[in-house]
Amino acid sequence: MALIHYVIKRLIYALVVLIIIASIDFLIFQFIPEFVLGLNPATLLLGQFANRIHQAGALEKVLISIENTYGLNQPWDIRYVKYIENMFTFNFGISLDLSTGTAVSLVIGRALPNTVALVGSATIVAALVGIALGVVAAAKRGKASDIAIVDTGLLFFSMPSFWLGLILLVFFGAYLKIFCVSQSICTVDRVGLAYLHGYIMALILPVISLTLITLGTYLLIMRSNLIDVFTEDYINIARAKGVPERTILFKHAFRNAVLPVVSVVGLSLGFILGGAVITETVFSWPGLGLTIISAVDGSDYPVEQAIFFIIALMVVVGNLITDLLYAALDPRIRY
């Protein structure tokens, strides 16, 4: 019963956060242009678009779409409600990038799986490796291997992600030619298993890059959690009883120390997705990040605001899942 209450509470909270995020989107793309910059969003959108229209009837289509999507002639309160409603129903209008006017949801539908593949695998690998290295470092606390692991973690933590990506790309992709340098090149004209092979060969480098960037956080947190747990009384008692150090580490300490890492993974999702934008740009990985960058370059506002919302949605949902997971895993949490 109590768990259900907690779940409902968290769901409502997530919903509120999403509404606020959609409002930020509204603020940036509707309010700032009109009130701060003195530009009508419609002219802003059309001004960009008018130059690119080559197809008869396309302008009409866009005008109707913009009017329908944003209700620009309505008062602010109605516009706001409509905007939020659009966001939550994934009705993002049409992309201004092509004269054909592709639906933004279609653009996102194409990019999203790629981002999920990249971020998902990088997060899993980083969490697993980070936890493992954190355990090793904590077990060898103060010894050379601990210092080496912690310093390496800090080093990757302070490394610019785009730079690390470029170095990997140039060294393994261009110089050694072990991995593919671009997904579009590696998967062109391929189907089935061959396509999958090309896809994975192109995915490996971005995953390594993103993993290395996020690894340090998990490693340091896992290590300090374990060291904290080591000072607890029950560990001392276990030691006094003569339980082998190995058993203490894995049976007594590990479980308690690893739980907070789960919530850190959730909390750092925003950071990881931000890193993914950069990583995707460096490796030309056709995910949400690369799409948002090209949308900004082409002033494709509908795509920009939609991708920002979707990324925020991913973060909120990720947080929700880790929170619920945490609650289910940790019996100490009282709802």
Added chain:
Amino acid sequence: MSHRSGDGVGGTEEKRLVRPSGRFSTRAKQSLSAFAHSKSGLIGVAIIIIFGMMALFAPVIDSNNPITGTNLAAPYAVPAWATIFPQYSHYPPNLQELTDSTFSSPGALSAWSFKEGPGFSYGWQAFPVTGQRALSYIIANKGEGSLSVNFTGTTASTFNLSQTFSYTKYDPPNRFAFSTFVYPSIAKNVTYTVTAYLKTPAGNVYTVGVAQSSPLYSGTWNQIYGDSLSNLLSYNTVASLQGLSKTVFDEHGNYTLTLSIAVSPTEKGTDLRLHVGDMSFFIFGSAYGVLGTDNQGRDIWSQFVHGARVSFLVGILAALVTVAVGVVVGLAAATYGGLVDQLLMRVTDIFLVLPGIPLLIVLISVLDRTPIFANNPGDYIWLVIFVIAILSWPTVARIINSQVLSLKERPYVEAARALGAKKSYIMYRHILPNVLGLIYANLALTVPTAILTEAALDFLGFGSGLITSWGTITSYASQNCAASAAYSYCWWWFAPPGVAIMLLSLSFILLGNTLESIFNPKLRRR
């Protein structure tokens, strides 16, 4: 790292329960001595000071203009010190192959050999007063004299002036250029052509500059110019040297440069007087400077040095704003409690969830249209600082808030409260001094985030847009050289900005961790 630093400071757990005694200055002294014992903290400070000096004295230690100083050497030149590696050991530096080519004194003529046809005479002369050196270019020398060539003959004739130099020590260069200035002071009843050509040891002859009498303006200095990289700079050169650099200098040995003046009289009473000055045959170095050159032959070291300024400015200002907002929010929430606390901390939580980089990108893409930035692109940096601060304060607010909440429960604060002290007094007098250390630590720990974010934005093209920022340098390197095996992928261009960002971020983290462990003894157990 923090666990290994900061031993021997007064203030154990028990001591903290009472209000830390002693005057502020004694505590500052204690902290300082603790800091002096921390190796990683000192390393961090040392690196920060080095980069800080670099940022401060950038205009002094940059040897060239980082943006406009193009063509300093060949494009993609490796650093000069890289010639210690075998694959670069024969890369030529910048070489001026001609001697006494500015004709600065009468003795200069002895360095040249002359072959004059009938009707020619020549001699040294100071620059004519009326002549101006119309063009100044990096390869033009600045001698104060000229070779004066006179022709009063009646039949077609040729005057040759040549010098031989040897090119044996180095690999073929990536670029060479020939230039000379010609000033026709008298040209009566005559047509003439000035041609410069280079004869290789194997006997191949390449034209490196040509000018005919009709486009040569009399009464002014005309530049005759030929460049193996581009022929764009000269309006009267027909040399087709593009890409020839490697071929021409592949034959090691003696090269002869000849300037040939061919005249043909049109009527009787021919009189021609040409002044030749500032002749130059320049090998653009493939090894240059501290960090080589970029695709336009600009000095990367100068760009790199100025990059420290951008990173410091953004890092420190953004950190100051971030920490100021975070401290105010965190303190206010903890002080007033109740609804204020709830509200402020909920807002903080929502900001924590926001994906930073995407939000920065969309925000900048819209604010980009503000008229203030249209006039001066350099002002983008303030926008970047502001936006980074907006997105980073929640972390600081959380940390400060939880620390203040725990301080509020300390006996000495309770005692003050029991004595009837006001909330604001307790906050200012008892709590703020105790979170000061944490504030310093957070200041140091926020700088790397700001530096990394700014660099990433610049790399993506949404940042300050300054050519000299480390992010932009990396971006240019990747655009121009990421796939260029022929230029060793420009490691001298790629590596320095990234390493610098990493070192600077790391040193601020080391500093922050050390400060944290000094001011927060609980951490030192680890």
